[in-house]
Amino acid sequence: xxxLLITGAAxxxxxxxxxxxxDMAQTLRLADMLPITDADTHEExxxxxxxxxxxxxxxxxxxxxxxxxxxxxxxxxxxTILEGNIRxxxxxxxxxxxxxxxxxxxxSSNHTIGFYEQDQRLKTTDPMRPDSLYGVSKCFxxxxxxxxxxxxxxxxxxxxxxxxxxxxxxxxMLSTWLSYNDFADLVACVFRAxxxxxxxxxxxxxxxxxxxxxxxxxAIGWHPKDSSEIFRAQIEAMGPKPPVxxxxxxxxxxxxxxxxxxxxx
Ligand code: NAI
Numbered sequence: 482x483x484x485l486l487i488t489g490a491a492x493x494x495x496x497x498x499x500x501x502x503x504d505m506a507q508t509l510r511l512a513d514m515l516p517i518t519d520a521d522t523h524e525e526x527x528x529x530x531x532x533x534x535x536x537x538x539x540x541x542x543x544x545x546x547x548x549x550x551x552x553x554x555x556x557x558x559x560x561t562i563l564e565g566n567i568r569x570x571x572x573x574x575x576x577x578x579x580x581x582x583x584x585x586x587x588x589s590s591n592h593t594i595g596f597y598e599q600d601q602r603l604k605t606t607d608p609m610r611p612d613s614l615y616g617v618s619k620c621f622x623x624x625x626x627x628x629x630x631x632x633x634x635x636x637x638x639x640x641x642x643x644x645x646x647x648x649x650x651x652x653x654m655l656s657t658w659l660s661y662n663d664f665a666d667l668v669a670c671v672f673r674a675x676x677x678x679x680x681x682x683x684x685x686x687x688x689x690x691x692x693x694x695x696x697x698x699x700a701i702g703w704h705p706k707d708s709s710e711i712f713r714a715q716i717e718a719m720g721p722k723p724p725v726x727x728x729x730x731x732x733x734x735x736x737x738x739x740x741x742x743x744x745x746x
Pocket of ligand 1: 549591
């Protein structure tokens with residue numbers, strides 16, 4: 482691939498992916514609304530607010546694939562979610578359609594299904610139960626990706642990321658953790674697959690404590706290798722698991738289920 486666009490490249494996952502995806506494309510185009518000042522020789526940077534349709538069109542021009550990580554990544558007021566995740570995603574797909582880009586990885590979230598309880602094992606086909614406005618915006622994103630696939634043939638891997646951090650940080654993340662290396666492997670599988678379609682994929686490592694049935698990416702050859710179990714003793718040493726009626730122990734979405742509706746200040 483000549484040029485892979487990474488949106489949200491200034492964020493936590495974007496920063497972790499940059500060195501791991503070094504060989505995925507001749508050039509990595511790093512885009513964010515925040516400046517990126519440490520681009521390497523194989524990288525180029527674009528300052529772009531996803532809410533700005535014209536800027537998004539210019540951001541995607543000349544790219545062969547899009548790793549879409551940009552947007553509000555936690556609960557927020559409706560306007561912020563609207564700008565980054567709803568209008569922003571519409572702008573991205575419209576730009577991809579206009580510029581002839583046919584493959585996207587969309588960073589969706591476990592918060593699309595966050596109100597399921599933790600003793601339920603879910604399939605990707607189970608109905609959504611978002612736990613926040615943020616989760617609702619990811620449901621919108623999944624629907625938008627599906628429509629652009631059916632109508633225009635743009636292929637998207639819809640990846641419902643669990644918790645993509647260096648290490649799991651609490652008991653819940655022993656079930657939801659996605660290692661950076663497993664995610665980078667998934668990105669490679671998505672952009673190298675001869676045929677992708679529009680699958681929903683659970684973005685989790687091979688955690689024995691996981692809640693989700695088969696990751697959904699076997700067809701493109703992704704088999705996560707890491708396991709959160711090596712961190713169990715460390716997590717347990719930090720304190721006991723919260724009681725069963727605590728949202729962090731009850732719901733798959735954890736504390737997002739008790740977020741209020743925020744107002745823009
Ligand atoms: P992050 O918050 O660290 O990075 C997101 C980036 O998007 C930031 O650099 C931010 O400046 C940028 N951004 C926000 N609004 C924007 C806008 N309107 N225009 C342009 N850029 C904008 O998030 P993180 O952890 O790196 O997550 C990456 C993606 O994965 C996000 O879409 C998030 O929703 C999703 N995800 C992440 C999970 C995780 O465990 N890290 C879990 C589930 C989903």
